[in-house]
Amino acid sequence: MEQVAADILTVTLRVKRFNPAVDRKPHWQVFTVEGMEPTDRVLDVLHQAKWHQDGSLSFRRSCAHGVCGSDAMVINGANGLACQVLLSATGPDVTVEAIRGLPVVKDLVVDMQPFFAQYRSVLPWLVAEGDPGYTERRQSPEQRARFDDTTKCILCAACTTSCPVFWPNGSYVGPAAIVQAHRFIFDSRDEGTADRLEVLSDRSGVWRCRTAFNCTNACPRGIRVTEAIQEVKRTILSDRV
Amino acid sequence: MALALISTQVGAPGTLDPVHVHHHRYDAVIVGAGGAGLRAAIEVAGTCRAAVLSKLHPTRSHTGAAQGGMCAALANVEEDSSEWHTFDTIKGGDYLVDQTAARVMCAEAVDAVIELEHFGLPFNRTTDGRIDQRRFGGHTRNHGQAPVRRACYSADRTGHMILQTLYQQCVKRGVTFFDELMALDVVLDDGRVAGVVAYELATGDLHVFATKALLFATGGFGKVFKVTSNAHALTGDGPGLLFRRGIPLQDMEFFQFHPTGIYKLGILLSEAARGEGGVLRNAQGERFMERYAPTVKDLAPRDLVSRAMLTEIREGRGLGPDADFLHLDLTHLPPDQIDAKLPDIADFVRTYQGLEPKIDLIPIQPTAHYAMGGIPTNLDAEVVIDAAGTTVPGLYAAGECACVSVHGANRLGTNSLLDIVVFGRRGGRAMAAFVADASQPDLPADAGGDVRRRIEALKASSGGERVAVVRHQLQEHMMLEASVFRTEESLTKVAGHLGELRARYGDAVIDDKGAVFNYDLTEALELGYLLDLAETLVVSARARTESRGAHFRDDHPSRDDANWMRHTLAHREADGSVRLSYKPVDGGLYEPMERKY
Numbered sequence: 001m002e003q004v005a006a007d008i009l010t011v012t013l014r015v016k017r018f019n020p021a022v023d024r025k026p027h028w029q030v031f032t033v034e035g036m037e038p039t040d041r042v043l044d045v046l047h048q049a050k051w052h053q054d055g056s057l058s059f060r061r062s063c064a065h066g067v068c069g070s071d072a073m074v075i076n077g078a079n080g081l082a083c084q085v086l087l088s089a090t091g092p093d094v095t096v097e098a099i100r101g102l103p104v105v106k107d108l109v110v111d112m113q114p115f116f117a118q119y120r121s122v123l124p125w126l127v128a129e130g131d132p133g134y135t136e137r138r139q140s141p142e143q144r145a146r147f148d149d150t151t152k153c154i155l156c157a158a159c160t161t162s163c164p165v166f167w168p169n170g171s172y173v174g175p176a177a178i179v180q181a182h183r184f185i186f187d188s189r190d191e192g193t194a195d196r197l198e199v200l201s202d203r204s205g206v207w208r209c210r211t212a213f214n215c216t217n218a219c220p221r222g223i224r225v226t227e228a229i230q231e232v233k234r235t236i237l238s239d240r241v
Numbered sequence: 242m243a244l245a246l247i248s249t250q251v252g253a254p255g256t257l258d259p260v261h262v263h264h265h266r267y268d269a270v271i272v273g274a275g276g277a278g279l280r281a282a283i284e285v286a287g288t289c290r291a292a293v294l295s296k297l298h299p300t301r302s303h304t305g306a307a308q309g310g311m312c313a314a315l316a317n318v319e320e321d322s323s324e325w326h327t328f329d330t331i332k333g334g335d336y337l338v339d340q341t342a343a344r345v346m347c348a349e350a351v352d353a354v355i356e357l358e359h360f361g362l363p364f365n366r367t368t369d370g371r372i373d374q375r376r377f378g379g380h381t382r383n384h385g386q387a388p389v390r391r392a393c394y395s396a397d398r399t400g401h402m403i404l405q406t407l408y409q410q411c412v413k414r415g416v417t418f419f420d421e422l423m424a425l426d427v428v429l430d431d432g433r434v435a436g437v438v439a440y441e442l443a444t445g446d447l448h449v450f451a452t453k454a455l456l457f458a459t460g461g462f463g464k465v466f467k468v469t470s471n472a473h474a475l476t477g478d479g480p481g482l483l484f485r486r487g488i489p490l491q492d493m494e495f496f497q498f499h500p501t502g503i504y505k506l507g508i509l510l511s512e513a514a515r516g517e518g519g520v521l522r523n524a525q526g527e528r529f530m531e532r533y534a535p536t537v538k539d540l541a542p543r544d545l546v547s548r549a550m551l552t553e554i555r556e557g558r559g560l561g562p563d564a565d566f567l568h569l570d571l572t573h574l575p576p577d578q579i580d581a582k583l584p585d586i587a588d589f590v591r592t593y594q595g596l597e598p599k600i601d602l603i604p605i606q607p608t609a610h611y612a613m614g615g616i617p618t619n620l621d622a623e624v625v626i627d628a629a630g631t632t633v634p635g636l637y638a639a640g641e642c643a644c645v646s647v648h649g650a651n652r653l654g655t656n657s658l659l660d661i662v663v664f665g666r667r668g669g670r671a672m673a674a675f676v677a678d679a680s681q682p683d684l685p686a687d688a689g690g691d692v693r694r695r696i697e698a699l700k701a702s703s704g705g706e707r708v709a710v711v712r713h714q715l716q717e718h719m720m721l722e723a724s725v726f727r728t729e730e731s732l733t734k735v736a737g738h739l740g741e742l743r744a745r746y747g748d749a750v751i752d753d754k755g756a757v758f759n760y761d762l763t764e765a766l767e768l769g770y771l772l773d774l775a776e777t778l779v780v781s782a783r784a785r786t787e788s789r790g791a792h793f794r795d796d797h798p799s800r801d802d803a804n805w806m807r808h809t810l811a812h813r814e815a816d817g818s819v820r821l822s823y824k825p826v827d828g829g830l831y832e833p834m835e836r837k838y
């Protein structure tokens with residue numbers, strides 16, 4: 001489609017940079033990126049800056065359309081995926097920094113290991129011991145729908161790193177891990193609920209959640225994260241009764 | 242003979258800046274953690290000392306982007322058989338498919354799907370609780386009579402669910418992962434596998450793995466083209482680095498363009514959109530596929546649909562100011578069917594095009610999607626280097642980077658997710674059996690020397706162009722001159738450009754000289770592989786003076802079975818040029834016939 005001049009944007013991109021080899025503290029760098037269009041992604045702006053101005057700018061990305069979970073970052077103050085936020089939403093002034101609460105390794109790249117350790121802590125796999133034989137386990141469409149929402153998670157960490165409880169307390173298991181647990185707890189085929197609930201009712205588990213809803217707002221997959229956490233809380237309570 | 246090329250060059254020690262080198266010893270190493278690599282890992286887990294390295298965190302792999310489904314003749318919703326599936330696969334591949342391999346894949350498909358369900362994969366279900374199935378292009382009942390419901394699916398995020406489920410099973414089994422390690426060289430010694438050299442993104446350190454067995458599962462290389470459904474990371478590193486060590490690459494001229502990429506962006510809108518009833522329309526609003534494939538219409542195989550689309554565009558029936566796109570029409574589908582079966586792609590249309598697929602027609606164009614060619618392998622995923630089937634002991638490949646060849650000249654939708662699971666499993670199993678008897682190989686002293694020199698040279702380069710500029714031009718030329726339609730003239734042109742781009746790549750500069758998450762460097766290394774693979778593609782395509790599957794020559798528009806019913810092997814010569822040889826197709830089950838739909 002022909003672009004009229006008014007649709008061409010000059011973007012002012014502010015990036016919080018940190019290079020452990022030379023910097024003691026992070027600092028801001030401003031890029032002016034010309035020739036962008038409102039339908040371009042923040043990721044496109046980052047690429048233009050990196051590819052044509054300063055190749056030392058580091059950020060993770062792969063799929064470029066919101067399915068791999070590589071590029072969660074703070075964009076104009078809110079967590080999102082750089083490949084899913086368009087300039088039509090941000091306008092020509094774009095500020096990006098690394099997601100909060102995980103150690104920054106370089107620029108927009110954080111150490112994801114603590115996040116994946118939390119993921120592993122909830123036993124993220126189907127626990128089902130019986131042998132169903134040479135056929136599928138049966139599950140009705142209604143049973144399947146029960147946990148559909150939480151199967152969408154791409155482990156991008158946007159939720160966990162938007163959580164005000166997680167920021168000061170990295171031991172909190174965090175919304176993403178609870179979403180993963182939810183995906184199995186509400187799967188009719190799963191038999192691991194007791195073990196998962198034990199992990200999640202622990203001091204660093206679901207009770208830390210203060211229903212701030214930041215996670216739900218941050219989730220690029222539109223998962224009702226807070227609701228999933230509430231459902232897990234209710235299950236723990238009803239189990240204890 | 243080809244083995245003579247496979248020697249490790251040892252560098253003069255002490256001539257380079259010190260780089261930390263870590264040494265590891267394993268029985269089996271898997272490079273790549275998409276569906277193929279993870280499925281192989283599950284198979285070797287617990288049987289030997291095994292590790293998986295991946296340049297992306299495993300769950301970032303592009304298997305997660307797959308949408309539509311995975312075919313298996315479960316016959317859960319209507320009559321079906323794996324024999325029909327085999328036939329469709331062979332016909333869909335325009336008879337360049339190795340027929341035994343196709344038969345094995347389609348027969349094992351049922352088991353593979355059931356196993357994924359047992360692993361926890363949340364398939365969509367029928368009302369009686371079985372795995373639901375839907376239609377997909379080229380999959381038919383009884384040898385082409387009508388479309389059949391064969392694709393097992395999980396909404397339109399089947400690949401996401403496969404990737405997540407396989408990763409979960411690996412976590413459960415305690416598989417050893419080296420995340421964000423990028424393999425850059427293979428060490429072959431005396432005709433067998435000795436190890437692999439990888440670069441650690443977080444530190445810039447090198448890791449040298451001595452291993453008895455090595456499986457490559459590095460995925461596709463769609464990034465040779467400008468408009469592609471492939472991720473940035475899909476740069477063909479596995480085939481590229483093996484090629485440089487003398488392993489030939491098979492059928493590289495066959496690259497699939499998927500009909501429904503989002504206009505300009507290339508983001509995929511799954512064929513499931515048409516499986517659910519969506520249709521393609523031209524500028525006149527005509528459902529043009531009725532003219533090209535009267536029986537299956539919009540559900541014809543991708544090569545036919547993509548060519549039909551570009552024919553419509555060439556003949557002036559495209560849309561937009563440049564008349565260069567067409568429409569995908571979902572507006573007649575019940576809105577709740579879109580919500581239930583195609584939620585993600587509907588969201589892509591909303592996010593990236595600002596359109597509502599329930600109301601608006603969706604601008605689309607063919608997008609570079611899938612590499613049928615790759616590292617030649619046999620049924621056990623062993624790499625084979627010649628027409629005689631000679632293997633390199635310990636060397637395996639599976640998934641999109643491999644070529645067994647079950648997809649021949651054109652892959653059917655849903656058959657790649659199937660391929661990665663079936664041959665990932667077979668490869669893992671074969672590897673586990675192999676290492677039980679194999680001795681530990683010796684690594685040459687400076688196994689990482691070549692990689693070190695490559696990295697140092699890139700960091701030392703000054704004055705040349707930026708990597709991104711060279712890559713961009715590569716992608717533009719490949720798109721213009723070596724994509725859906727090809728001619729001797731266009732291929733000669735692009736061959737010339739490639740030579741020139743290669744020279745410019747030799748001087749290209751990077752800004753980042755650092756050690757930590759230096760993607761400037763890794764993108765440069767990736768471009769090296771893209772250039773090599775583009776060249777194998779173009780040389781192979783130029784030689785093949787016929788049209789078959791995804792390879793269409795305007796100047797040779799028919800299939801020529803007398804001369805070209807054979808696989809291409811592209812070999813790297815000592816002087817850097819590409820030499821071609823050929824190997825026969827494993828036929829026998831079905832006689833080639835004209836491909837009509």
Ligand SMILES: Cc1cc2nc3c(=O)[nH]c(=O)nc-3n(C[C@H](O)[C@H](O)[C@H](O)COP(=O)(O)OP(=O)(O)OC[C@H]3O[C@@H](n4cnc5c(N)ncnc54)[C@H](O)[C@@H]3O)c2cc1C
Binds near residue numbers: 309423424472639642
């Ligand atoms: C958008 C889209 C939709 C699709 N939909 C379908 C579908 O519905 N049905 C179907 O059957 N097929 C589909 N396909 C095709 C199919 O998804 C892929 O062919 C398949 O998933 C490839 O799997 P893989 O395991 O071979 O590679 P990938 O999943 O691409 O994984 C490659 C792995 O290799 C690693 N890697 C790469 N280079 C290196 C290196 N140098 N060192 C270390 N690690 C490395 C990566 O980190 C990654 O882990 C689709 C493809 C796309 C792009």
Ligand code: SF4
Binds near residue numbers: 155158218221223225
């Ligand atoms: S729940 Fe949403 S925000 Fe959280 S990790 Fe998963 S996809 Fe990301």
Ligand code: FES
Binds near residue numbers: 063065067070081082
């Ligand atoms: S790059 Fe994959 S989610 Fe953004």
